[in-house]
Amino acid sequence: MDARISKMTDVESRPANNLLRRLSQADYxxxxxxxxxxxxxxxxxxxxxxxxxxVVHFPCGPALATFLVPNEDGRDVETxxxxxxxxxxxxxxxxxxxxxxxxxxxxxxxFARVHVAKLExxxxxxxSLRNIFARYADCMLAQIFQSTACNAIHSIEQRTAKWIxxxxxxxxxEDSVPLTHEQLATLLGVGRSYASRVLQSFKAERIxxxxxxxxxxxxxxxxxxxxxxxxxxxxxxxxxxxxxVYPTEEREAG
Numbered sequence: 744m745d746a747r748i749s750k751m752t753d754v755e756s757r758p759a760n761n762l763l764r765r766l767s768q769a770d771y772x773x774x775x776x777x778x779x780x781x782x783x784x785x786x787x788x789x790x791x792x793x794x795x796x797x798v799v800h801f802p803c804g805p806a807l808a809t810f811l812v813p814n815e816d817g818r819d820v821e822t823x824x825x826x827x828x829x830x831x832x833x834x835x836x837x838x839x840x841x842x843x844x845x846x847x848x849x850x851x852x853x854f855a856r857v858h859v860a861k862l863e864x865x866x867x868x869x870x871s872l873r874n875i876f877a878r879y880a881d882c883m884l885a886q887i888f889q890s891t892a893c894n895a896i897h898s899i900e901q902r903t904a905k906w907i908x909x910x911x912x913x914x915x916x917e918d919s920v921p922l923t924h925e926q927l928a929t930l931l932g933v934g935r936s937y938a939s940r941v942l943q944s945f946k947a948e949r950i951x952x953x954x955x956x957x958x959x960x961x962x963x964x965x966x967x968x969x970x971x972x973x974x975x976x977x978x979x980x981x982x983x984x985x986x987x988v989y990p991t992e993e994r995e996a997g
Contacts, residue, residue, distance in 0.1 A: 758855035773865035806852030826913030904970035
C-alpha cells in the first residue's frame with residue numbers, strides 16, 4: 744500500500760463513525776475512494792417506504808438518524824436511533840431493496856455516504872468486510888428486538904429516560920439533547936400533551952429541565968435510576984459482537 748493510500752486509510756483520517764473506524768486498513772482502503780461526507784440538517788428525509796435503497800448513510804460525530812414506522816392513524820412511531828456506532832440503508836442486501844420505513848435525520852451533522860453498489864463490490868473482495876457488516880446487521884436486529892420488548896413492558900417514564908440517555912451517549916453531549924416536546928412524543932409513540940406531562944414530572948424531581956428546542960439534564964444519575972435497562976442490554980450485545988463500536992462514556996473518557 745503506497746504512502747498516499749496509507750494516510751487516507753489511517754483511523755484518525757476517517758469520518759468520525761465508529762463502524763468505519765472499526766474496519767481494518769485494508770478493508771477501509773476498498774471503500775475510501777467511494778466515501779463522501781456531507782452535512783445533513785435535522786428532519787432531512789433519507790428514505791421513504793418503497794424507495795430504492797441506493798446509498799448507505801453513516802452518521803458521524805453527533806449526527807443521529809431515526810427509523811419511523813408509519814401507522815394507519817397517520818402517526819409515525821420511532822423504533823430505533825442510529826448514531827456513529829452504525830449505518831442505515833443497504834447494510835447486508837444485494838441489488839434492489841425497497842425501504843420499509845421512513846428514515847430521517849434526527850440530529851443534524853455530518854454523514855459519510857457510500858453507494859450500495861460500491862459497498863457490495865468491496866464486500867465481494869473481502870470476507871472480513873462482509874463479516875463486519877453482517878455483525879452490525881445482527882446488532883441492529885438486536886436493537887430492534889429490544890425496542891419492541893421495551894415498548895411492550897416499560898412505562899413511558901422509563902422509556903423517556905432511556906431515549907434521552909441513548910441520545911446523549913451518541914451525541915457526546917453531557918448536559919442536553921436537542922429534543923422538542925413533539926419530537927419526544929414521536930419517539931415514545933404518545934401524544935404531545937402526554938410527553939409534556941412526563942417531562943413536567945421529571946422537572947419536579949429536578950432531573951430534567953427544558954428550554955426552547957432542548958431538554959437539559961440536571962441529574963444524570965437520577966435519570967439513569969428512572970430508565971429501564973434496555974440500553975445496557977443493547978450495549979452488551981454490541982460489545983460481544985462488535986467490540987469498540989457502541990459509544991460509551993468509559994471509552995470516550997479513556
